[in-house]
Amino acid sequence: MVTRMQPDLSVRIGKLDLAYPTLMGSGCYGSGAEFEPFVDLARIGGVVLKSVTRAPRLGNPTPRLVHTPAGMLNAIGLQNPGIAWYLAHDVAKFASRPCKVIGSVAGFSVDDYAVVCEQLAARDEIHAIELNISCPNVASEGETFACDPRLTARVVRAARATTGKTLIVKLSPNVTDIAAIAREAEAAGADALAVVNTVRGMAIDVDAWHPRLGNVTGGLSGPAIRPIAVLAVYEVARAVKIPIVGQGGIETVTDALEFFLAGASAISIGTANFTDPRVPETIVDGLSEYLARRKLASIRDIVGRANLGFANAYQFEGDEG
Amino acid sequence: MPTLSTGERVHVTKIVDRRTPAADVVVLGVRAPQLARFAKPGQFVMVVPPAGEVASVALGIYEAQGDRMSVLFFVSGKRTTELARLQEGDELTITGPLGNGFFLDDAPSEVGIVAGGVGVASVLTSAQELLKNGCRVQLYYGARTQERLVDMDLFARAGCEVHAATDDGSFGYRGVVTDLLARAARPPRLLLACGPSPMLRAVARVAAEIDIPAQLSLEETFACGVGGCWGCVVPIVRTSAQAPSFPPAVLGGSDVVNARVCKEGPVFWAHELRW
Ligand SMILES: Cc1cc2nc3c(=O)[nH]c(=O)nc-3n(C[C@H](O)[C@H](O)[C@H](O)COP(=O)(O)OP(=O)(O)OC[C@H]3O[C@@H](n4cnc5c(N)ncnc54)[C@H](O)[C@@H]3O)c2cc1C
Ligand SMILES: Cc1cc2nc3c(=O)[nH]c(=O)nc-3n(C[C@H](O)[C@H](O)[C@H](O)COP(=O)(O)O)c2cc1C
Ligand code: FES
Numbered sequence: 001m002v003t004r005m006q007p008d009l010s011v012r013i014g015k016l017d018l019a020y021p022t023l024m025g026s027g028c029y030g031s032g033a034e035f036e037p038f039v040d041l042a043r044i045g046g047v048v049l050k051s052v053t054r055a056p057r058l059g060n061p062t063p064r065l066v067h068t069p070a071g072m073l074n075a076i077g078l079q080n081p082g083i084a085w086y087l088a089h090d091v092a093k094f095a096s097r098p099c100k101v102i103g104s105v106a107g108f109s110v111d112d113y114a115v116v117c118e119q120l121a122a123r124d125e126i127h128a129i130e131l132n133i134s135c136p137n138v139a140s141e142g143e144t145f146a147c148d149p150r151l152t153a154r155v156v157r158a159a160r161a162t163t164g165k166t167l168i169v170k171l172s173p174n175v176t177d178i179a180a181i182a183r184e185a186e187a188a189g190a191d192a193l194a195v196v197n198t199v200r201g202m203a204i205d206v207d208a209w210h211p212r213l214g215n216v217t218g219g220l221s222g223p224a225i226r227p228i229a230v231l232a233v234y235e236v237a238r239a240v241k242i243p244i245v246g247q248g249g250i251e252t253v254t255d256a257l258e259f260f261l262a263g264a265s266a267i268s269i270g271t272a273n274f275t276d277p278r279v280p281e282t283i284v285d286g287l288s289e290y291l292a293r294r295k296l297a298s299i300r301d302i303v304g305r306a307n308l309g310f311a312n313a314y315q316f317e318g319d320e321g
Numbered sequence: 322m323p324t325l326s327t328g329e330r331v332h333v334t335k336i337v338d339r340r341t342p343a344a345d346v347v348v349l350g351v352r353a354p355q356l357a358r359f360a361k362p363g364q365f366v367m368v369v370p371p372a373g374e375v376a377s378v379a380l381g382i383y384e385a386q387g388d389r390m391s392v393l394f395f396v397s398g399k400r401t402t403e404l405a406r407l408q409e410g411d412e413l414t415i416t417g418p419l420g421n422g423f424f425l426d427d428a429p430s431e432v433g434i435v436a437g438g439v440g441v442a443s444v445l446t447s448a449q450e451l452l453k454n455g456c457r458v459q460l461y462y463g464a465r466t467q468e469r470l471v472d473m474d475l476f477a478r479a480g481c482e483v484h485a486a487t488d489d490g491s492f493g494y495r496g497v498v499t500d501l502l503a504r505a506a507r508p509p510r511l512l513l514a515c516g517p518s519p520m521l522r523a524v525a526r527v528a529a530e531i532d533i534p535a536q537l538s539l540e541e542t543f544a545c546g547v548g549g550c551w552g553c554v555v556p557i558v559r560t561s562a563q564a565p566s567f568p569p570a571v572l573g574g575s576d577v578v579n580a581r582v583c584k585e586g587p588v589f590w591a592h593e594l595r596w
Pocket of ligand 3: 542543544545546547548549550551552553581582583584
């Protein structure tokens with residue numbers, strides 16, 4: 001038998017140790033249980049849960065989804081039962097997941113984020129928190145946090161004060177200078193950045209003379225946004241030292257590699273799960289093969305290697321919080 | 322991990338037969354013993370588009386017998402165009418069976434099935450099961466033209482009484498199928514319906530008028546098809562057994578909650594919908 005060294009796919013995001021560098025994107029994977037019949041959850045790094053808010057939300061009217069070329073628009077509108085009900089009825093079920101579970105927090109004020117973050121992070125079932133400050137699908141405030149450096153700083157600082165758990169801040173691509181926002185989030189205490197959320201967009205029904213989404217506008221995801229997302233990761237990686245979770249249209253191992261090489265330490269898969277739930281496992285296998293073929297010991301060896309002037313040279317490994 | 326009790330998983334299948342019962346209508350039969358064995362009437366599958374379009378296509382389970390199951394679809398957009406190119410021997414990846422299916426356990430002895438257009442794909446197995454249990458089954462089948470009334474003989478041979486309606490009167494009653502239903506000499510005691518939403522709303526109205534329960538299989542745009550994205554919802558009363566976990570009286574006392582068509586549905590009781 002030929003014994004071949006298995007490349008190491010594990011990564012560390014803040015204090016969060018992931019066996020695989022693949023997260024399932026918030027809002028795309030339910031609580032993980034929905035996909036359990038179709039994938040081995042022990043072979044995905046972790047699930048980022050659907051965003052939860054302080055008060056319950058019925059979400060947007062339908063249609064909430066429109067298929068578009070190489071992607072889709074969604075405007076779900078953060079449907080969720082609110083943090084109190086969530087803590088009482090849903091969170092306990094997450095304990096049995098054979099992967100890491102990352103809570104996602106959304107809100108409409110700095111206080112909302114702090115309150116929900118504190119309550120959610122206090123639960124043992126939740127291993128880390130992602131702050132969704134970049135949801136484009138809720139009337140007004142939702143996304144403005146990620147579009148304003150000062151608001152980003154305030155909301156991250158407030159959430160940071162409530163928990164010692166790993167805090168991932170999810171940035172919006174719908175900004176002029178994402179690097180500036182990233183720096184603010186880092187300075188305010190973020191442990192990692194998720195780059196990027198969906199790109200704003202809309203589609204119109206030319207027969208009905210009406211927008212196709214119930215919410216009028218939505219967020220574009222899937223391969224259509226991949227080059228936008230790769231560039232965002234590239235720019236953010238040059239601006240900050242904290243790790244990046246790259247996302248936006250990742251469907252294949254090649255797509256995933258682009259993100260690692262641009263400077264992401266981990267990736268997140270959303271829309272591709274809707275095409276084929278086997279995608280996360282296929283990507284994990286592909287990463288292993290790629291590294292083995294190049295005789296590289298670890299996925300960490302390729303992070304940022306295509307990024308000229310990379311700021312993020314694994315300084316966060318070791319003692320950095 | 323695959324749940325053995327429901328057969329729910331990703332199936333890599335081979336196409337064993339292909340036919341086109343009408344222009345732009347394709348039936349693909351695949352060898353999928355697990356799917357055929359576990360599929361319940363009214364459930365659906367998610368089919369991976371072979372040429373790489375984003376998002377799987379939701380298709381009703383048309384036939385399920387022995388080792389074979391089939392899907393029937395109208396070639397209407399990009400993904401169904403991709404699927405229509407497939408031939409016998411090609412591979413097809415299918416996730417399922419998914420959704421709840423029709424509630425047939427306590428069905429009365431006379432059942433009406435209303436199918437509109439492509440909705441016919443989701444009702445054949447229900448008809449077969451009801452007939453097997455000794456029910457009298459009337460099929461009310463509506464389409465735009467005679468051309469589009471596909472596989473009527475399959476239903477007739479199975480033992481259904483077939484009542485057809487076409488928009489242009491090229492076959493059967495001229496008009497909408499729900500008018501035909503409303504005139505039924507001997508109305509069924511339960512309705513099962515699948516078709517476009519205007520038809521389903523009309524079925525709900527007729528059912529309320531003649532005071533019989535109706536189960537509607539809804540169609541929404543899907544992304545995941547497995548309950549993960551909350552993109553496919555429909556408002557239902559919170560007291561429904563199908564209502565997802567949600568706190569009472571949210572948003573100003575409204576006791577309505579959005580249920581996922583792909584997970585809590587696709588079949589809902591007409592009187593519980595608030596759409
Ligand atoms: C539970 C469930 C079961 C289903 N079962 C079946 C079934 O058994 N058989 C079946 O045929 N279908 C079924 N459907 C519908 C099916 O999933 C597909 O939506 C449908 O077949 C079209 O897929 P497509 O990708 O080819 O079309 P798409 O490209 O998604 O287009 C869908 C429709 O919208 C139109 N359209 C697309 N883009 C535009 C635009 N920009 N402007 C205007 N119009 C546009 C297209 O012409 C087409 O009519 C089911 C759906 C659900 C939810
Ligand atoms: C249907 C849908 C729902 C989403 N819901 C959320 C959400 O609740 N919170 C969030 O932070 N991101 C949400 N997102 C964004 C994704 O997590 C992801 O960042 C984005 O879609 C880009 O990745 P992708 O192209 O791989 O899907 C959603 C995306 C989709 C398609
Ligand atoms: S399509 Fe994703 S929840 Fe129904």
